[in-house]
Amino acid sequence: MPESVLDALCSAINSHDPRQVAACFTADFNCERPLRPYEGFVGHDRVQENWTRIFAGISDLRAEILRHVRDGDEIWSEWEMRGTGPGGGTALLRGPVIVTAADGRIDWARFYLDPVTHRDETTITVSGVVAAPAEQVFAVLADPRRHRALDASGTIRHTEATGSLTAVGDTFIMAMHNDMNGDYVIENHVVVYEAGRAIGWAPAAPGQRPLGQRYTWCLTPLEDGSTEVTQTYDWSGITHPPALPHLPVRSADELTESIQRLKSVLT
Structure with missing residues (x-):
């Protein structure tokens, strides 16, 4: 089932191994960041670089897929990721991720994940x-x-x-x-x-x-x-x-x- 690519990605993130995360994407993976277009990139090598940096800053990061649905070739999903930030506080990100897949790996994605902000202490x-x-x-x-x-x-x-x-x-x-x-x-x-x-x-x-x-x-x-x-x-x-x-x-x-x-x- 195509949705298995999401499960594989979630498991790879929770393994804290950037190589496993990179293996979930095709070599010519195209990543779009609509809220921050300058952060978009092409290639799964960048995936490994990015996640190496993320795990270095949030070593106990844990990802969860809150819900997902298929629309034609696209799989729409909502994610939550949390862990302990460098300052000792909670690092919490939420947002939708839209992907397509080829041969069991993600070949295109639009990532909307961003840090959650609160008005008061939580x-x-x-x-x-x-x-x-x-x-x-x-x-x-x-x-x-x-x-x-x-x-x-x-x-x-x-x-x-x-x-x-x-x-x-x-x-x-x-x-x-x-x-x-x-x-x-x-x-x-x-x-x-x-x-x-x-x-x-x-x-x-x-x-x-x-x-x-x-x-x-x-x-x-x-x-x-x-x-x-x-x-x-x-x-x-x-x-x-x-x-x-x-x-x-x-x-x-x-x-x-x-x-x-x-x-x-x-x-």
Whole structure:
């Protein structure tokens, strides 16, 4: 199926190997940048050069195809790419990409991807030190059955999980309750997984795409055997207008209290 060229490109970007990305394009690939025409080029060698530079600046970049549709020879798609920028903040790009393909590789594209801008802050980050090794801390965070003990918001009722998380793409169901929605269910998608170092998930309605917010925990081992724990709540991906006035749904105090509860669980 021609749409497989999009899947191949997405997988290549998420491999962080510029050679794999370049291999998704024909030798005479024609790239058009309608919003920045001077950035257009011809040739897959330029693809490898460009992505080498991108991965050097955003080493944890991850791409996702939000939707796509075919129109004759053209495949229209919407993309989101995010990672950690050189300054430590979230780098987020969104936009449509239109491609055609020949012999299983992309031979022409119009790229409209551009950085997302926000009027206000869209992340909250807190840190604390836990008197336990990083592997032990990670084991708690990777077990959804233990998340209710860490919940400072009081919204988690129970978790429908039988084991620990093992990779990006894993999902787990949580029964929730709050004053606005009453009882409801969310399906969390694992979006960050580095064993012993980092884990994060993005909530969604069951069977749907994540809503655009995510919770990420990063662990830094310290010389004395303890672990610096950094938790980030990021709602930069939410675009649904009715949801925007209610953001953020978590406070810095609640995130800090979650780390305190993590300390208690580990003692």
